[in-house]
């Protein structure tokens with residue numbers, strides 16, 4: 063339960079690498095200011111990371127008085143990472159260089175009728191193979207995999223994926239023979255939160271929530287610089303908070319969940335119930351229907367705008383619940399439904415959020431679309447892999463000095 | 473934003489005092505094991521706390537080999553603390569010795585029609601004066617005050633108390649002339665969480681939620697050993713999460729909030745709507761009506777049991793939302809409605825919780841009644857005062873060694 067000295071050293075390494083990454087390069091002195099670590103600790107970590115090739119000196123500038131100062135950056139040449147987003151309708155594998163910049167990606171649809179573990183894993187393996195082939199000769203540092211639903215990140219299994227009725231699928235073992243690098247498994251909520259934390263330096267001092275709007279919906283939550291996991295790594299199931307007691311049946315077995323209204327199938331249901339003959343309906347094809355809704359809304363189509371308004375109502379209410387409960391600095395809308403419909407949803411949902419949130423937390427929260435570089439779930443997964451890689455190498459310090467945090471207990 | 477060395481020293485002092493308190497006494501060696509701090513740091517802190525009289529050596533036992541080992545306890549003789557619970561229907565002032573054991577209390581009702589800041593503050597002052605008079609000659613170390621609604625704990629003001637329509641009431645200043653000791657203000661949700669953390673050593677490694685069931689309802693939340701405050705100290709407003717979209721009007725201005733169904737006035741409304749002529753109704757007197765409901769339920773009265781079942785339905789749904797979102801180790805029901813109705817609510821609410829929570833977080837969570845020693849909000853407030861007192865004295869160490877935590881980022 064307690065943190066060991068090794069944990070603390072690893073956290074310090076992470077803090078340094080994150081600070082370098084988030085600031086697009088930094089000097090040792092700047093790293094001391096950003097991380098709150100001592101100069102000696104920062105210098106030792108940097109020496110080790112330079113030795114390993116994880117970071118590189120990219121520029122030297124002469125200070126007004128004294129020695130020249132080197133700017134350190136992540137070294138993109140050090141190798142590459144794969145970030146795998148197993149969503150419910152597609153598999154997206156994205157390659158990132160060791161500075162976490164996206165370099166290429168492969169995406170395959172998952173057919174509604176090909177959802178057995180073997181079938182999905184085959185798709186994933188194909189996409190990984192395609193990306194590996196593109197980067198032959200480069201060192202693969204690690205693979206991060208995000209799978210929907212409940213994930214045991216330690217055991218590497220998909221504990222329960224409700225939409226596929228998967229139970230205890232040993233994903234890491236099934237994928238092991240296609241990747242000769244460490245594989246890290248988690249779910250998209252944690253990936254979104256970690257991606258946001260690495261991409262934006264100010265997030266480390268904030269409480270924030272990334273709402274994942276896809277087939278399923280959920281929340282990546284970070285409080286005080288840490289991703290909230292809960293006891294069984296299942297925290298973030300915002301999609302299964304009840305907003306309509308005894309409302310629509312949800313695939314989780316409960317009724318009236320957020321997801322039943324705001325998840326892509328819920329939006330389709332709203333459209334189908336209100337406009338059963340709508341030309342926007344593409345059967346059960348979520349992506350095509352959501353894309354058609356977005357295009358029609360762009361053209362001012364009243365039916366599309368009505369469905370978006372109804373969805374915004376539920377989204378605003380459900381966002382208010384999390385704003386009231388956690389009083390976060392920022393709530394972001396992410397994932398593919400947000401990418402397609404976000405600009406139509408955001409302001410409408412904000413109106414309903416305002417009507418349901420208390421004044422104090424409402425005044426404090428920013429409510430925005432997430433703007434990821436590349437697929438944010440893939441980025442987050444690749445980030446886990448980078449953290450895992452950093453974890454596997456010693457950091458060069460012997461004295462565990464803990465990264466300061468902004469809040470104290472109590 | 474960063475923690476200073478002084479913050480870290482204070483946290484270490486807290487960790488030692490908490491460990492001594494929570495374990496009912498401990499040796500220095502045991503404190504090293506419990507806190508994860510070095511022996512040198514623990515020894516220096518203990519020396520300072522002994523000097524100050526905050527702790528005392530209560531026993532010495534000879535180890536099988538080697539020097540005798542002293543057991544350290546909080547020193548009840550060091551002075552006393554007052555914990556003030558300003559609720560919406562009463563003011564409860566409880567005196568605790570410096571080992572946080574309750575020693576006496578005074579409670580006054582607040583009349584429905586006497587809710588101006590001046591009127592309520594007069595009640596509080598009277599109750600404080602009564603308790604002070606009982607303990608003349610003892611040193612008052614500090615006063616902790618809990619006020620309902622949004623509280624600015626730094627500025628010492630009640631930002632907004634919805635039930636009383638208070639805005640920016642400078643409570644700390646108004647109470648200053650009646651207490652010649654430091655006064656710490658916060659709201660009951662934070663008090664409940666901190667009381668739970670001090671009273672039960674295992675809580676420090678848990679994610680837990682104390683649901684405050686009173687006139688208003690809310691959640692004291694602790695994650696990874698820290699009370700969740702949010703950006704403006706307003707985290708925990710579980711009572712204003714929507715569980716019935718467009719449902720009952722809530723006093724916050726929204727509709728369908730948890731509080732509108734589960735708060736004491738909501739329970740009265742359920743009773744009144746279903747049984748308008750019920751003899752259990754005592755007008756707007758919440759305490760009398762809830763007590764009558766509890767007594768009738770003890771006797772198997774069908775109307776009382778029906779109202780309790782309806783309330784349990786909403787309570788179970790709203791608990792499921794927090795279980796799904798946070799995946800906590802434990803959810804506790806506390807405050808006066810839980811004390812009166814808890815034994816009737818708990819198992820019924822658990823049934824609805826099970827129907828609405830996902831399997832993984834449901835299997836992980838314990839759902840229980842809180843069993844405080846004394847008034848738990850008063851205890852938590854007194855604890856803030858004790859922490860504030862400890863904060864005001866140097867801890868004797870110079871080397872800031874941070875208390876290890878169980879979880880790392882990511």
Ligand SMILES: [Zn+2]
Pocket residue numbers: 301302303312313314315316317319320321322
């Ligand atoms: Zn559900």
Ligand SMILES: [Zn+2]
Pocket residue numbers: 711712713722723724725726727729730731732
């Ligand atoms: Zn409300």
